[in-house]
Amino acid sequence: MTRELMPLHELPVGCTGKVMQIKATGAIRRRMLDLGLTFSAEVAALQKSPSGDPTAYLIRGAVIALRAQDAAQILITPAH
């Protein structure tokens, strides 16, 4: 089974994935890293807001909401 990279915002609710790469740079990248989105960290999509954006993710035990445009900067491999 090929492990493709998928941007985080496409991860369906209820699924988990592992972080492979962060495309963002600078302070935003730093913030994402500091929240625990390091290489091979597990992320789970918990739920979407009423309008579909942002989405709440479970990252290292904490629930963090990210907008789709920002989650798109995080590439993951989904766990099947």
Added chain:
Amino acid sequence: MRLVKPPAGIKFSGDDSRSEAGRGGPIVVALAGNPNTGKSTVFNSLTGMKQHTGNWSGKTVAHARGRYSYRGQDYLLVDLPGSYSLLAASAEEEVARDYICFERPDVTVVVADATCLERNLNLVLQILEITSRVVVCVNLIDEAERKKIRLDLPLLSRLLGVPVVGTNARDGRGLRRLQEAVYRVASGEISTKPLRVEYGRPLEEAAAQLVPAVREIAPPDLDSRWLALRLLEGDSSLCRTLERRLKKINPQKSEALAAGIDSARALLERQGGGRAAADLVVAAIFKTAAGIARQVARAEGGNSRQWDRRLDRLLTSKSFGIPVMLALLGVVFWITLAGANYPSQLLAEAFFRLEERLGALFSAAGAPPWLEGALLSGIYRTLAWVISVMLPPMAIFFPLFSYLEDLGYLPRVAFNLDSFFRRAGAHGKQALTMCMGFGCNAAGVIACRIIDSPRERLIAVLTNNYAPCNGRFPTLIVLASIFIGGGGAGAFSGSFIAAAAVLAAIVFATAVTLGVSKILSQTVLKGLPSTFVLELPPYRKPHLGRILARSFVDRTLFVLSRAAIVAAPAGLLIWLLAHTTVGDFTLLQWGARLLHPFGSLLGMDGYIVMAFLLGFPANEIVIPIVIMSYLSSGALLELSSLEQLQGLLLDHGWSWLTAVCVMLFSLNHFPCGTTLLTIYRETRSLKWTAAAFLIPTLTGMVICFLVAQTARLLGLA
């Protein structure tokens, strides 16, 4: 970052903690931690009322200090801003890092969330690299117990090499032991051996290569390895700070050092597989953190977050999320209005009785009538009005809001509403600052600090006044009751109409806020949307007693001080205008005559516009000024029944259109004096303060004009 804080009025230089300490001075304890760990509760529990808040110098980052005594020794507790990391991605983190690195507190206490140890250890491990005099405070242990998370704190202490104390700050558990640990570390009774993170060979070698060059320029008490790692990461804010604080050569400007950094980076590049130093650093820290958390925290009973997940699924769901939110807001308003009614009345009656006594005193003392008039009818009565109208609702609204904040619900509001604000070019947290504005716009403006990006913060500040504050509720309610509700029958339905009117006003205000935000973000405040990162903390049971006490006291003090500073002079001015006659008319009447053509264009009249202008210091005196003007009574007056008021207004040419325009203008006009002053303090820009004055006013004029003229054209009024 806590939302509900009293307006800050004190500016510190930020560096004076050390000067207070020294020989025989208090022991300086820095309090650090992630946001949402209950750090403020720890701070408040230890310092009680002996604290004050202010700003870090040059920044609008909140700063609190307090004192406590333990074992006969004085301690100065410095509450650092909540931060996820010291590797400075934001102003808060920079402040926290700079304090710990350069101010050298005697002890640093890091507050961690017992239910989320892994993430919290990121900051702990970073701090352990800077200072060894650390005590880790694992807070919210009651929450961990509830979620069946078992913690082995002694093991954690052994692994970290520093004392670890479990606390439940809300109930006061463990605080004594925390103070004891701080005492022992400060006195040297406990000598700590903090854990050092292993960064893996590539990074360690690169850092080791750089250390000698660093040692030349580094201050003696700053760890060279730590500094070398920061330089490899390319932390430019740290370099700027070094240059500023220590007047040492800027590492980035020293050629030898720059060359050393380049070669170390090249080494890293070769051996580290191309991954940036920053990534390697954070990855190593988290790997260590995860390893520790695995040994120390055990989640028994399977899914420990079941309740939170279920609640969130409901509260942020497509069908229930927003209706529940509106309903909750409605309930908050209903409680505020219904609950404030009776106390306001009582206060008003008490003030009135006092006024009569004072009046008798004045006559007995043979005081001239103008003195009695100015002091009593002018200043005293305005003061009395402002206090009796503002104090009860504020004393109810803000504690309720604090309750929701401590519950953890407010981030969910930002979560639900973010997409609206994003499409308006603003930030989801603006929903929260708007909500604060419903209590008091000055508080709402200060709350805008929770928005990191300056552009979006400014949008939130400029539009905050569209949210009607507690001071404008009476205007809206009274007019809605008369002209829409048909005279307010009965106390219960009266409250119901009142809440409905307020809710309708709020929906309208939200629409205007979003619209104006969008316009601003496409014209004067153009820019890209910032990164939106919102933590949704676990729901917690708020501690009712403490919230009520703190909020009540804060708000009461605020209202009283504002009454004295702002309302009293306003009262004097109004009295003077109403009693100084030039020719045939008083100054007040002259003003009204002058403004009348303008007023009627907007569906109002000259006296109403005068009232709005004179109500600049405090929104709640607008209707009383109108009443006073119509009755030519020369002093603020309360009419005892709605029917009387209705009669008075109708006699002076009011129609439903007038009421609607007055309500619309009340929602869309310049901020009150206190708010404008707060805006100036927060933005430190005359230009933006002027914009904050003009934008809502212009919006109001346009809206009222359109509504009035359209209605007249259609023959509706």
